[in-house]
Amino acid sequence: MGNEVRVRFAPSPTGALHIGGVRTALYNYLFAKKNKGKFILRIEDTDQTRFVEGAEQYITEALDWVGIVPDESPSTGGDFGPYRQSERKPMYKEYAQQLVDAGHAYYAFDTSEELTAMRERLTAARVAQPQYNSITRMQMKNSLTLSEEEVKEKLASGAPYVIRLKVPRKEEVRLKDMIRDWVMVHTSQMDDKVIMKSDGMPTYHLANVVDDHLMQITHVIRGEEWLPSAPLHVLLYKYLGWESSMPQFAHLPLLLKPDGNGKLSKRDGDKHGFPVFPIDGTFPNKDGDNEQFNGFREAGYLPDAFTNFIALLGWNPGTEQEIFNMEGLVEAFSVERVGKSGAKFDINKAIWFNQQYLKVKPNSELTGFLKQALDQNNLSASDEKLERIIELMKERATYPQDLFEQGKFFFSSPNEYDAKTVKKKWNETAVGVLTQYREVVGALQEELTADKAKELLVEVLEQLEVPMGKVMPAVRLSITGFGAGPDLMEIISILGKEAVVERIGNAIESIPLKNE
Numbered sequence: 001m002g003n004e005v006r007v008r009f010a011p012s013p014t015g016a017l018h019i020g021g022v023r024t025a026l027y028n029y030l031f032a033k034k035n036k037g038k039f040i041l042r043i044e045d046t047d048q049t050r051f052v053e054g055a056e057q058y059i060t061e062a063l064d065w066v067g068i069v070p071d072e073s074p075s076t077g078g079d080f081g082p083y084r085q086s087e088r089k090p091m092y093k094e095y096a097q098q099l100v101d102a103g104h105a106y107y108a109f110d111t112s113e114e115l116t117a118m119r120e121r122l123t124a125a126r127v128a129q130p131q132y133n134s135i136t137r138m139q140m141k142n143s144l145t146l147s148e149e150e151v152k153e154k155l156a157s158g159a160p161y162v163i164r165l166k167v168p169r170k171e172e173v174r175l176k177d178m179i180r181d182w183v184m185v186h187t188s189q190m191d192d193k194v195i196m197k198s199d200g201m202p203t204y205h206l207a208n209v210v211d212d213h214l215m216q217i218t219h220v221i222r223g224e225e226w227l228p229s230a231p232l233h234v235l236l237y238k239y240l241g242w243e244s245s246m247p248q249f250a251h252l253p254l255l256l257k258p259d260g261n262g263k264l265s266k267r268d269g270d271k272h273g274f275p276v277f278p279i280d281g282t283f284p285n286k287d288g289d290n291e292q293f294n295g296f297r298e299a300g301y302l303p304d305a306f307t308n309f310i311a312l313l314g315w316n317p318g319t320e321q322e323i324f325n326m327e328g329l330v331e332a333f334s335v336e337r338v339g340k341s342g343a344k345f346d347i348n349k350a351i352w353f354n355q356q357y358l359k360v361k362p363n364s365e366l367t368g369f370l371k372q373a374l375d376q377n378n379l380s381a382s383d384e385k386l387e388r389i390i391e392l393m394k395e396r397a398t399y400p401q402d403l404f405e406q407g408k409f410f411f412s413s414p415n416e417y418d419a420k421t422v423k424k425k426w427n428e429t430a431v432g433v434l435t436q437y438r439e440v441v442g443a444l445q446e447e448l449t450a451d452k453a454k455e456l457l458v459e460v461l462e463q464l465e466v467p468m469g470k471v472m473p474a475v476r477l478s479i480t481g482f483g484a485g486p487d488l489m490e491i492i493s494i495l496g497k498e499a500v501v502e503r504i505g506n507a508i509e510s511i512p513l514k515n516e
Ligand code: GLU
Pocket: 009, 010, 011, 012, 044, 204, 208, 221, 222, 223, 226
């Protein structure tokens, strides 16, 4: 094993995975692949009060959609499992005990009333940050203040207790972050965090450090919100005797609201009508009520466009290049090019990426979207026809569903005509041209290609001495119902002779001519 890069994405299954979490997963994945290392998915489910049914499955499905395939995970297994923290409970206990035995951690028996009373006392004494720390712990009920006998007795009687880390009073904790460089914190600013809860479960801090060590994680790449916990983790590594193999840290910048004012939240998405989650999901909120989380997938974003979009939220390649597929991202990615400051979320950028990816997607890969829509509307068409339609429509589409929405006229004759075009462009001259055009198209013996469609139209126009620009909107109107759209000759060719003849006939019959 030795120098192999091993990174992990360690979400807690507490609900839908925010887009920021997907970005964290992606950066870990890119870093792993770039360094020919391993990407591990670990589920951090030690906080049973926050556990949400279905959340793990949501996470797996979201990663799968994005194209992030873990090398080790709860479902694939691996040499370092189990990969769900709730299944690793005994391991944490052992290390918590080790810390207690070495004098780096202690039992604390304080009740929640006693803790509240302590905080109130400190607040009354104008202590800015009332906390359980190197000073206050000496006034509390713990194995540092109680006699050995008392402690033994309490433990034997089954009295509830937690284990707290004994943070030294005056020490400087230093860590080198790959993005932020040196981070220094004085232990006087730190509190004696609980590392083992009264239910025998470790807290995030202990579990995270123990697992990162046992799973031989080399780099911890995670959100900025964990930076304040990092010094505590450094202390844990030190006290557990693992300092020399401590992973390197990289804390990623926050994803900000579109105006840059604070962290991007579900509320921003709901307010502006854009998704901030990878895929749709329904999960209970804090009050237990089910809430709907809207996903990029269901909104019509292609997974590669979405991945490209989030990759550039906080990282830049140092060049002008914007379009990267997963391979390209792996190639170009480096943690050093991740910025320190928050990245503003701009949905227009996501839209732009989607358009770019839609344009170059092979038509054959897009037929599925159209077929689904056709099925729902009891319509059908041959693959060949669908591919021709897609080729024509995708230039103007943002989402795959636009192919159907904007291309409905291919599948059924218009029963409405754009009022503005009728008013401005529907006149006797246009009807004259259309009448004749309908005849020559109907009489055509060969296939109606786009070139042929144009040739015939030009002939009619020349004969009637009408300039093309004057009647084109009316011709289009008669065939599609709209005054504008993609290449009309191509549309005519796709529809075929029969449909064109029928549609022109319908239009002439049903659109009234105003008196000129
Ligand atoms: N379980 C933590 C979370 O939900 C993981 C933090 C970390 O990566 O250390 O984000």
